Amino acid sequence: MSTLPDLHDANSHLETASPEDILRWGHEVSGGRIIISTNFRPYEAVLLHMAVQQIPDIPVLWVDHGYNTPATYRCAEACRENLSLNVHLYIPARTAAHRDTVLGGIPTLDDEATHDVFTEEVKLEPFRRGMAELKPVVWLTALRRVQNPNRETMDIASLTPDGVVKLCPVLSWTDEQMQAYIEQHNLPNEDNYYDPTKVLESRECGLHLDSAKL
Numbered sequence: 001m002s003t004l005p006d007l008h009d010a011n012s013h014l015e016t017a018s019p020e021d022i023l024r025w026g027h028e029v030s031g032g033r034i035i036i037s038t039n040f041r042p043y044e045a046v047l048l049h050m051a052v053q054q055i056p057d058i059p060v061l062w063v064d065h066g067y068n069t070p071a072t073y074r075c076a077e078a079c080r081e082n083l084s085l086n087v088h089l090y091i092p093a094r095t096a097a098h099r100d101t102v103l104g105g106i107p108t109l110d111d112e113a114t115h116d117v118f119t120e121e122v123k124l125e126p127f128r129r130g131m132a133e134l135k136p137v138v139w140l141t142a143l144r145r146v147q148n149p150n151r152e153t154m155d156i157a158s159l160t161p162d163g164v165v166k167l168c169p170v171l172s173w174t175d176e177q178m179q180a181y182i183e184q185h186n187l188p189n190e191d192n193y194y195d196p197t198k199v200l201e202s203r204e205c206g207l208h209l210d211s212a213k214l
Helices: 007-014 019-030 044-054 070-083 096-103 112-134 175-185
Strands: 034-038 059-063 086-090 138-140 157-159 165-167
Touching (some): 007 157, 019 034, 019 138, 019 165, 034 044, 034 112, 044 070, 059 112, 086 112, 096 112
Parallel strands (some): 034 059, 034 138
16 A cells, blocks of 8 residues: 555545546556445445446445345346446355344344344455455445434545555535436436444444544
8 A cells, every 4th residue: 555645635635526536536546456335225326327437347346235125136236237337246154044043133223232243244244355355455435424423524535444545436425416416317226225234324334434534
């Protein structure tokens, strides 16, 4: 990572740059080792569309924890087909049916310790496995400041503990901007989304709690 530009300075100019220019910067500094992650939640098609316009074969890391709604799976398939996505699918080591039978389904937030174990098994471990195999220098994500209080003070570019640059090109966009982009480009979208590792929109599942603020 020593060849990367100083991220303090980078954030200063990225803050006023367009998402497309932020993407371009990320592609350049990555030396071609750039990926995008998605969970096909509402508005995810926006950044996916932007990314494939510049990098048609960009690896798309999708952790399917096995508990998505039918609407989310339909949206995922529509995005894959319409955008010709290069999806790299990562799943937990055992099926949702197996896990539910042995451990009794999705734990509630009342049992935080058990819920943390659940999150580790169905999302965090598959995600780490994907990152280890894809080995990106830059990781694109569609996080936005309006989504929850944890993201309000995020930088557009930050470092993960493993030294990967996490880049958020649409960090400052509102729901209205995302919806307008969806309509302008006739992109797949759906609102029937539920993440059992977060449960509440105000919570983080663990993927985005450990990046260094610069």
